[in-house]
Amino acid sequence: MNKIVITFLLILSCYFTTVAQDMTPEEYISQYKELAINEMKRMGIPAAITLAQGLLESQNGNSDLVKSSNNHFGIKCKSSWTSETVSHDDDERGECFRKYSTAEDSYRDHSNFLRGNSRYDFLFELNPADYKAWAYGLRKAGYATNPRYPDILIKNIEKYNLEQYTLVAINEVPHFDASKYSDDPVNNAVVSEQEEDSDFTIPRNLRINGSRALYVPKGTSLLAIASENHISLEKLLAINELKKDGLLGKAQYIFLEKKQKEGNIDFCFAEAGETMYDIAQRNGVMLQNLYSYNQITSDEYLPKGTKVFLKPGMMSDEINSGSGAQTASLKISVHEVLPKENLYSISKKYGVTVDQLKNWNKLTSDGLQIGQQLIVSK
Numbered sequence: 001m002n003k004i005v006i007t008f009l010l011i012l013s014c015y016f017t018t019v020a021q022d023m024t025p026e027e028y029i030s031q032y033k034e035l036a037i038n039e040m041k042r043m044g045i046p047a048a049i050t051l052a053q054g055l056l057e058s059q060n061g062n063s064d065l066v067k068s069s070n071n072h073f074g075i076k077c078k079s080s081w082t083s084e085t086v087s088h089d090d091d092e093r094g095e096c097f098r099k100y101s102t103a104e105d106s107y108r109d110h111s112n113f114l115r116g117n118s119r120y121d122f123l124f125e126l127n128p129a130d131y132k133a134w135a136y137g138l139r140k141a142g143y144a145t146n147p148r149y150p151d152i153l154i155k156n157i158e159k160y161n162l163e164q165y166t167l168v169a170i171n172e173v174p175h176f177d178a179s180k181y182s183d184d185p186v187n188n189a190v191v192s193e194q195e196e197d198s199d200f201t202i203p204r205n206l207r208i209n210g211s212r213a214l215y216v217p218k219g220t221s222l223l224a225i226a227s228e229n230h231i232s233l234e235k236l237l238a239i240n241e242l243k244k245d246g247l248l249g250k251a252q253y254i255f256l257e258k259k260q261k262e263g264n265i266d267f268c269f270a271e272a273g274e275t276m277y278d279i280a281q282r283n284g285v286m287l288q289n290l291y292s293y294n295q296i297t298s299d300e301y302l303p304k305g306t307k308v309f310l311k312p313g314m315m316s317d318e319i320n321s322g323s324g325a326q327t328a329s330l331k332i333s334v335h336e337v338l339p340k341e342n343l344y345s346i347s348k349k350y351g352v353t354v355d356q357l358k359n360w361n362k363l364t365s366d367g368l369q370i371g372q373q374l375i376v377s378k
Helices: 002-021 025-043 047-057 064-069 103-116 118-125 131-140 149-159 163-168 222-228 233-239 276-283 287-294 314-318 343-350 354-360
Strands: 085-088 095-098 211-216 252-255 267-269 307-309 334-336 373-375
Touching: 025 047, 025 103, 025 163, 047 103, 047 131, 047 149, 047 163, 064 085, 064 095, 103 118, 118 131, 131 149, 222 233, 252 276, 276 287, 287 307, 343 354, 354 373
Parallel strands: none
Antiparallel strands: 085 095, 211 252, 267 307, 334 373
């Protein structure tokens, strides 16, 4: 009887451990967005589409196929595949799927696969910022048999604001001679020379968090934008919380309608070289509201990975502030969990206690995921 109880408890423990270790969509996006952006620059598949496919095909990185083969896109072997394989049940039992050494190899092969098949050629004539056309185009080309496939991709792109990653690389999409490409294994894929200029432009009906916006290149005149869109310069400056007219110092979003008071997601993480203003623009949120939600008053550059709240009350919910209001200069430090790290080693690194880490991050156990974002200071 005791053996049965012990066995049952072990099985139950394994089950809850497995559940606790499942990646969330947000964690998957945070971990693999750079691969999607790099592949867009290399091969031209929109980063939003790549991430949406990865989320769906890999079950947010939790599928058995990913765990056994690093195959994030469910690509089957085909006769041209000469590298490692695994057997996996899909449409039929024991089908042959490609196996990769790393997730990066899987992302590269996904790009090569689409580039190397003539049935997908028409997709690369589309504007890469038109994620709906790409989603329906993949279904038309026979990438998936599920009739709801494009709708699921579109839902994920809009729910998790994946289009922002496409727009990061929009001006670095390469030009190709399609005859140079074939669906070869990852290690034998041909890489084209990229040209600096791109023929693609952002569509005029871009909407971020419900507000109409443009993504315009460095050096663009704000007066020209106002004139072309039939609004006054004063209104354009006010909408975008800019103090003066002139030429844009870098490529960025410019809104033509008033931004929202809060984001359509709870929070985001700062990219390298971003300020609060940059985050406000890419999420369609008023800058002053963003300052308030995060108790920050300056627009200094944020460390990469800083967690920025896009809705009111999120900071107080997540961080136990102790005996009173937090200072206006507060910045939240975030640590990304590395292999072999645990709460104890991270607490020593930042001079805090394990209990504080668990409290600030609302952790109910000591288990951590590689790539997990942890708040490590008040």
